Amino acid sequence: MRKNPFDFGLLFLLPGLIGFVIFFIWPFIISLGYSFVESLRFPMDKPIDSVFVGFKNYLDLFKNESYLMSLRNTLIFMGICVPLNIVLSLLAAVMINKVSRYKEIFVLIFLIPLVIPSGSMIFFWKALFATDGYLNYILSLFSISEVNWLESEITRYVIVFIFIWKNLGYNIVLFVAGINNIPKLYYEAATVDGAGAVKSFFDITLSNLIPTFVLVTIMSIINSFKVFKEIYLLTGSYPHESIYMLQHFMNNMFYSLNYPKLTTATSILVLIITILSQALLKYERRKSV
Amino acid sequence: MRAKIFDIVIISILTLLSAIFLFPLLVTVTNSFMPSSEIITNYTSKLSIFDVLNGIAKKFINIKLLPGTLTASQYKEVLIDQPSYLLLMINSLKITVPVVIGNVLVSLLSAYGFTIWRWKYKEAVFLVYIIVMLMPLQAVLVPNYIVADMLGIKDSYLAIILPGIFSPFGTFLLRQTMKAVPCEYFEAAKMDGDNDFKILLNIIIPQMKSGLAALAMLVFIEYWNIVEQVVIFVKDYYKEPLSVFLSRISQDNISIVFAASCVYMFLPFYFLMIGQKNLEKGIELSGIK
Numbered sequence: 001m002r003k004n005p006f007d008f009g010l011l012f013l014l015p016g017l018i019g020f021v022i023f024f025i026w027p028f029i030i031s032l033g034y035s036f037v038e039s040l041r042f043p044m045d046k047p048i049d050s051v052f053v054g055f056k057n058y059l060d061l062f063k064n065e066s067y068l069m070s071l072r073n074t075l076i077f078m079g080i081c082v083p084l085n086i087v088l089s090l091l092a093a094v095m096i097n098k099v100s101r102y103k104e105i106f107v108l109i110f111l112i113p114l115v116i117p118s119g120s121m122i123f124f125w126k127a128l129f130a131t132d133g134y135l136n137y138i139l140s141l142f143s144i145s146e147v148n149w150l151e152s153e154i155t156r157y158v159i160v161f162i163f164i165w166k167n168l169g170y171n172i173v174l175f176v177a178g179i180n181n182i183p184k185l186y187y188e189a190a191t192v193d194g195a196g197a198v199k200s201f202f203d204i205t206l207s208n209l210i211p212t213f214v215l216v217t218i219m220s221i222i223n224s225f226k227v228f229k230e231i232y233l234l235t236g237s238y239p240h241e242s243i244y245m246l247q248h249f250m251n252n253m254f255y256s257l258n259y260p261k262l263t264t265a266t267s268i269l270v271l272i273i274t275i276l277s278q279a280l281l282k283y284e285r286r287k288s289v
Numbered sequence: 290m291r292a293k294i295f296d297i298v299i300i301s302i303l304t305l306l307s308a309i310f311l312f313p314l315l316v317t318v319t320n321s322f323m324p325s326s327e328i329i330t331n332y333t334s335k336l337s338i339f340d341v342l343n344g345i346a347k348k349f350i351n352i353k354l355l356p357g358t359l360t361a362s363q364y365k366e367v368l369i370d371q372p373s374y375l376l377l378m379i380n381s382l383k384i385t386v387p388v389v390i391g392n393v394l395v396s397l398l399s400a401y402g403f404t405i406w407r408w409k410y411k412e413a414v415f416l417v418y419i420i421v422m423l424m425p426l427q428a429v430l431v432p433n434y435i436v437a438d439m440l441g442i443k444d445s446y447l448a449i450i451l452p453g454i455f456s457p458f459g460t461f462l463l464r465q466t467m468k469a470v471p472c473e474y475f476e477a478a479k480m481d482g483d484n485d486f487k488i489l490l491n492i493i494i495p496q497m498k499s500g501l502a503a504l505a506m507l508v509f510i511e512y513w514n515i516v517e518q519v520v521i522f523v524k525d526y527y528k529e530p531l532s533v534f535l536s537r538i539s540q541d542n543i544s545i546v547f548a549a550s551c552v553y554m555f556l557p558f559y560f561l562m563i564g565q566k567n568l569e570k571g572i573e574l575s576g577i578k
Binding site for chain 2: 031117247
């Protein structure tokens with residue numbers, strides 16, 4: 001490793017890096033500036049007439065109830081989705097590996113929801129989950145009273161279901177490959193040492209899957225943000241409180257042209273994600289050495 | 290014998306799960322062959338005069354797996370009678386194709402750059418890529434908007450396409466995939482006196498075909514499914530891609546919504562069918578270090 005960054009590597013990286021800086025980093029730095037000013041004349045491209053207010057926007061944001069609600073909901077949603085997706089896809093991957101003859105067809109089936117555009121499914125989800133929808137019809141057959149699937153506390157779990165439906169396949173592929181990469185020798189050695197199936201699952205399978213876990217977590221976080229598309233198409237800009245997400249808040253700030261609030265929220269999110277990704281990569285490095 | 294029974298249990302569980310996963314898709318496909326009158330009876334819960342006469346007080350939406358009569362009339366309406374539909378599909382292609390081509394090229398060069406770059410702080414630069422990759426779309430909308438405004442491309446597809454080309458996910462995915470190419474290949478080529486560009490062309494690219502195909506597919510799916518950016522950057526409705534239009538059609542014109550959905554998901558579905566192996570392999574390789 002050298003101190004001087006200039007070599008052929010940089011040359012190859014340069015076209016991408018320039019675009020990345022122009023379209024993401026540089027405007028982000030500019031927008032970071034918005035989070036420290038207040039102006040009566042937003043919207044505008046440059047906040048002329050603006051007053052530097054230090055961390056006031058940040059302090060205000062932490063008193064803003066809809067922001068706090070959206071942050072809390074996003075964290076709760078991720079806290080449910082990411083681990084649930086990991087556990088379910090790992091279970092499915094283990095099962096698929098046990099019946100490896102049918103591996104291809106099962107993996108294909110679980111991958112299909114990933115490629116279906118959200119717009120194509122919205123009508124179906126609505127027909128299923130509406131108050132006069134099919135699910136309530138089935139409940140009514142058992143004389144169970146209607147459930148308000150799309151506008152109550154339950155909505156969160158409806159979205160979790162859609163998230164799992166859409167994203168299970170990607171993780172299954174990663175786990176199936178990860179499990180297949182563990183040398184069979186390890187298991188044989190463990191059996192000789194008298195370890196049972198459960199013990200070798202925890203000692204060998206899980207501990208050898210750590211790089212996969214890190215990647216699966218990264219992908220699940222990305223995708224748990226992306227499920228906003230479904231939330232938005234199903235429930236609009238102002239959904240039930242339990243699924244009012246950070247993205248709703250940001251969207252609504254964007255439309256009301258409240259850039260200081262929006263960029264302040266973004267900066268805080270960048271901070272959270274930086275800490276999170278650092279922790280993930282540190283964990284991976286420590287475990288894989 | 291016990292192993293056999295165990296297999297059967299696993300296969301049954303997986304088959305049941307598959308059925309749940311496929312159900313939404315199946316309904317969409319079969320119902321696209323339903324006559325519009327049947328759709329309207331099934332998917333609206335308004336009581337008709339006959340229902341009232343029959344003493345039915347409440348009606349539910351009824352999802353039927355099989356149509357009573359088979360007809361292609363929905364498809365005729367979508368594909369022939371309403372040419373606007375195909376025009377909007379061309380809009381989708383105009384956004385998606387440049388992003389896919391551009392992003393795959395840029396990501397390949399960047400990933401290779403990151404692989405051979407020998408600067409001390411390159412992992413810190415890469416961490417910035419990961420952080421931006423983990424951000425939800427809404428957080429990068431303001432940066433995107435600022436740049437689009439400065440470049441004067443706010444009202445053109447370029448405002449969506451250019452950030453798409455430089456979005457960091459591809460670099461991340463391909464760099465992971467490149468780690469799977471054995472080091473000996475690099476060294477052997479270096480010994481032969483090949484320069485970095487030749488190594489990329491003759492050794493890396495052939496080794497990474499599935500990684501590249503997987504990235505192309507994932508980017509295609511994402512931009513085929515584009516919603517949020519369009520709402521911000523595209524103001525004329527005839528310039529909208531199909532994804533946005535489709536969410537509107539599901540309110541106004543439910544009698545053709547299933548065929549419209551099917552036409553829309555055909556391309557990504559087709560790519561999955563011809564590229565399942567590559568997609569899986571590409572995702573797999575990204576998980577192996």
